[in-house]
Amino acid sequence: MMFPIHFKERKLTISSRPSKMSVGFTLIELLVVIAIIAILAAILFPVFAKVREKARQTSCVSNMKQIGLAVMQYTQDNDEFFGYRKITTDGSDNDALATSWKMILQPYIKSSGVFKCPSNPQKDNLDNAGVSAGPISYGANTADGGYGVFGTLPANGDAASLASVTTPASTIIVCEVTIPNTDWKINNTCCGFGTGLYAGHTSFSNFLFSDGHVKSMKPLSTITTAMGGSGTLNLWDRNNTDAGSVGSPAAILTAATNQYK
Numbered sequence: 001m002m003f004p005i006h007f008k009e010r011k012l013t014i015s016s017r018p019s020k021m022s023v024g025f026t027l028i029e030l031l032v033v034i035a036i037i038a039i040l041a042a043i044l045f046p047v048f049a050k051v052r053e054k055a056r057q058t059s060c061v062s063n064m065k066q067i068g069l070a071v072m073q074y075t076q077d078n079d080e081f082f083g084y085r086k087i088t089t090d091g092s093d094n095d096a097l098a099t100s101w102k103m104i105l106q107p108y109i110k111s112s113g114v115f116k117c118p119s120n121p122q123k124d125n126l127d128n129a130g131v132s133a134g135p136i137s138y139g140a141n142t143a144d145g146g147y148g149v150f151g152t153l154p155a156n157g158d159a160a161s162l163a164s165v166t167t168p169a170s171t172i173i174v175c176e177v178t179i180p181n182t183d184w185k186i187n188n189t190c191c192g193f194g195t196g197l198y199a200g201h202t203s204f205s206n207f208l209f210s211d212g213h214v215k216s217m218k219p220l221s222t223i224t225t226a227m228g229g230s231g232t233l234n235l236w237d238r239n240n241t242d243a244g245s246v247g248s249p250a251a252i253l254t255a256a257t258n259q260y261k
Contacts, residue, residue: 070108085183102134139184168210
């Protein structure tokens with residue numbers, strides 16, 4: 001015997017009342033998220049900035065290595081003598097008649113961009129050589145006052161010979177600058193030398209040495225403790241001889257250090 005099966009019809013109704021489950025964020029939750037993002041940004045942005053600056057510093061090192069190769073080629077073509085900060089048409093010290101050492105090296109480099117440090121704020125400006133100027137970023141360490149390797153003027157005959165540089169790996173020939181002078185004098189505070197050394201690579205500066213290598217250093221580590229620095233040698237002198245307080249090299253390097261802290 002079969003029994004009939006009855007299905008009870010049920011109607012589906014949709015309630016117009018809102019669900020009790022929340023689908024959004026409360027104001028407090030949003031504020032917490034914003035605070036976390038702000039904290040992460042405060043931590044990460046300086047890190048990113050340092051990474052970018054490190055890349056620029058590496059590019060600057062590459063520039064200086066190319067400059068070093070050009071200097072070496074120049075010395076081989078000029079009886080093993082280093083060049084001069086500038087050469088003037090009449091032999092005088094007149095900047096208006098001068099060609100910068102950077103332009104003198106152009107036949108060996110063939111790119112003015114090599115003389116631009118990507119971090120240097122003055123890189124798009126030119127030095128004060130009136131006839132043929134180069135970008136501002138690098139200055140020649142001159143022999144003025146017994147320092148350096150580059151000569152001041154051909155008339156002075158003070159460019160160093162390769163043989164006279166007794167410790168090439170410990171003698172700076174090019175440094176980073178922000179002033180329009182073609183050279184750099186560590187023992188002279190006039191003409192912007194007092195504050196013109198660039199140490200903007202997270203308080204470091206790049207230095208090109210006579211043997212062609214480039215090193216990033218704190219400015220004060222380039223002179224000895226006896227001179228007021230933190231190094232073991234006076235890297236600015238071709239014989240690494242201490243110069244005492246003549247020209248206040250410690251004050252010049254301290255100013256550069258403080259400017260880029």
